[in-house]
Amino acid sequence: MMNLKKILKEEATWYFLALAGLWILLYMKASVIIDTYFYMISLNILIFLFSYIILKIKNKLHYYSYVVGCAFFVVWLIFYSICDLRSRSLKGYLTKQLPVLFYIPTGSGGRWSSSGIRIECKGNKRKISTTHESDSLYKIYGDSVINHIVVRFLLKEPFPDVYYVDSVGITYK
Structure with a gap:
């Protein structure tokens, strides 16, 4: 039990936990959510300011890095959870x-680099895996195959400018 208390007092442990939480959120974003800079900047500023103000009032500023690391994980996990819950009903x-x-x-x-169809949706570049049909068309048309592929996304937008790609539809002309 004494070793656990010593480990939890180390700053490196808290930074590692904050990075692990951030990695989980980034992993979720990679396949599920795209969010704008407005949400990122506004939520991060709130985390920094509220943590600083509360700790300044309590005279506990030496805990600032711990609190900010934990707050980042909690706030962004709540944000992604709300997005996920709202998108299920949309x-x-x-x-x-x-x-x-x-x-x-x-x-x-x-x-x-890996194979794939590179497209742009709402200003973000995305990659979709190639299919057997698309590779067959590439053998026929070569580089002009991009004129014969039709890509559509089924999008869900729980907040403005925050969207989920629910499914991808690829058809061929």
């Missing part, structure tokens, strides 16, 4: 045809 809407930026066929990506 019906998604289908986007118009999204422009395909470029196509990398299976097996030709090389060591540092």
